[in-house]
Amino acid sequence: MSPSYAVTALPLRRSGATLALALAMIVAMSVFFVREVVDLRHAMGELRRNDTARIQVRNVLLNLLNAETGQRGYLLTGDTTYLRPYVTGSSAVRESLRLAEQSGYGNPGFLANLKVLRQVVESKLAELDHTVQLKQAGKDAPALAVVRTGYGLVQMREARNIIQAEVERLRLARDETMDAFNDRLLRAAVILILILTTVVCMAVHAWRSLSAAARRNSELAKRLAMEASHDVLTGLPNRRFFDKWARRLVAKAQRSGKPFTLLAVDLDRFKEVNDSHGHGVGDEVLKAVAVRFQELLRGGEFLARMGGDEFVILMEGEFSRQELARIGQRLIESVAPSLHPQLADGAVGASIGAASFPLNGIDLEGLMQAADDALYASKHGGRGILSFARPGVGAAHHGHAAPTAGAVGEDEAALQ
Numbered sequence: 566m567s568p569s570y571a572v573t574a575l576p577l578r579r580s581g582a583t584l585a586l587a588l589a590m591i592v593a594m595s596v597f598f599v600r601e602v603v604d605l606r607h608a609m610g611e612l613r614r615n616d617t618a619r620i621q622v623r624n625v626l627l628n629l630l631n632a633e634t635g636q637r638g639y640l641l642t643g644d645t646t647y648l649r650p651y652v653t654g655s656s657a658v659r660e661s662l663r664l665a666e667q668s669g670y671g672n673p674g675f676l677a678n679l680k681v682l683r684q685v686v687e688s689k690l691a692e693l694d695h696t697v698q699l700k701q702a703g704k705d706a707p708a709l710a711v712v713r714t715g716y717g718l719v720q721m722r723e724a725r726n727i728i729q730a731e732v733e734r735l736r737l738a739r740d741e742t743m744d745a746f747n748d749r750l751l752r753a754a755v756i757l758i759l760i761l762t763t764v765v766c767m768a769v770h771a772w773r774s775l776s777a778a779a780r781r782n783s784e785l786a787k788r789l790a791m792e793a794s795h796d797v798l799t800g801l802p803n804r805r806f807f808d809k810w811a812r813r814l815v816a817k818a819q820r821s822g823k824p825f826t827l828l829a830v831d832l833d834r835f836k837e838v839n840d841s842h843g844h845g846v847g848d849e850v851l852k853a854v855a856v857r858f859q860e861l862l863r864g865g866e867f868l869a870r871m872g873g874d875e876f877v878i879l880m881e882g883e884f885s886r887q888e889l890a891r892i893g894q895r896l897i898e899s900v901a902p903s904l905h906p907q908l909a910d911g912a913v914g915a916s917i918g919a920a921s922f923p924l925n926g927i928d929l930e931g932l933m934q935a936a937d938d939a940l941y942a943s944k945h946g947g948r949g950i951l952s953f954a955r956p957g958v959g960a961a962h963h964g965h966a967a968p969t970a971g972a973v974g975e976d977e978a979a980l981q
């Protein structure tokens with residue numbers, strides 16, 4: 566299956582729909598949440614007002630009792646120290662009533678009851694005042710007579726009843742508000758959890774889709790980078806990669822003076838394979854040749870496919886002609902047998918041109934030209950052989966230095 570080169574689009578449309586849905590949910594839930602929070606604030610204010618009102622109403626009764634106790638003590642004993650709780654109690658009763666009214670607890674029933682309570686309280690305080698003034702004027706008997714009428718007792722009972730009933734009502738109202746408060750708190754917590762869960766799901770979804778797209782694109786980028794520098798058919802470095810590699814090697818060699826050799830290899834009779842057996846078989850042959858050449862290479866040696874049936878090998882280090890001839894022979898022999906089931910042994914061969922730095926050239930162009938000329942010599946010298954480039958000028962020794970790789974040993978003398 567041929568690889569896909571399509572850049573994976575960021576899944577914006579699909580994610581966009583999911584995102585829009587999630588955002589709509591978040592907005593709706595946020596509206597509910599804000600409403601609950603506002604209601605919670607309102608309920609808290611209501612609780613505070615209720616507490617103030619309840620405390621102050623209860624204080625009315627306590628202060629009224631204080632004032633009455635002071636009045637009774639003074640009337641019975643004449644001791645003026647009783648006048649202190651009487652005076653403070655009386656004024657505190659009015660202050661508590663005022664604070665209860667100003668508590669902000671706006672229940673209409675409560676406000677109406679406060680009005681009634683105020684009348685009863687004022688009447689009770691007037692009775693206390695009257696008796697205290699009679700006592701202060703030395704009229705003990707009239708003062709006690711007023712007390713004995715029981716009028717003050719009735720008012721006190723009335724005030725107590727009103728206050729106790731109101732405190733009870735306020736307590737019930739508080740409990741109701743508290744229950745509603747707790748329900749709202751629970752609802753707000755649930756909505757908040759839903760919002761957070763939606764946000765987390767959105768984030769996970771976005772992260773997963775984006776990282777999947779990014780992963781696919783990075784794989785594609787790697788493959789494209791690989792294919793830009795490598796031959797797709799054989800997987801070998803391509804001409805572009807070779808050019809970079811060779812220029813770096815030449816620069817290094819020019820600095821250090823260390824020699825290296827370039828072998829230009831071209832297959833023989835390859836066109837016939839294509840013509841007789843088809844391009845598919847030709848491709849298989851090229852792949853098999855690449856594998857065989859690769860198997861013969863050692864560390865520091867670089868093999869590239871330049872295009873068609875041309876290969877090039879760079880070998881760092883110093884090699885004698887005999888060594889180069891032996892290497893060439895192994896390369897040539899490697900392509901001879903069993904390249905493809907449809908091909909007879911030796912159907913394809915290899916011709917090689919060898920050029921060394923600095924002997925045959927001191928820059929890449931010169932060396933390539935020298936190796937090409939040597940290759941040309943091999944082709945014209947009968948194919949299936951390695952030829953050496955002419956020293957210094959980059960031209961091959963067509964006549965002398967073009968032995969077959971297999972015949973290197975025989976022609977050794979000519980090569981030296």
Ligand SMILES: Nc1nc2c(ncn2[C@@H]2O[C@H](COP(=O)(O)OP(=O)(O)OP(=O)(O)O)[C@@H](O)[C@H]2O)c(=O)[nH]1
Pocket residue numbers: 798831832833834835836837839843844845846847848851872873874944
């Ligand atoms: N199957 C296949 N054929 C290719 C590819 N690239 C180039 N070719 C063919 O390889 C052949 C190379 O031509 P030549 O080098 O002239 O053919 P040859 O038969 O080896 O000729 P000599 O080198 O003179 O022996 C041409 O027919 C190209 O079409 C490829 O990737 N696959």
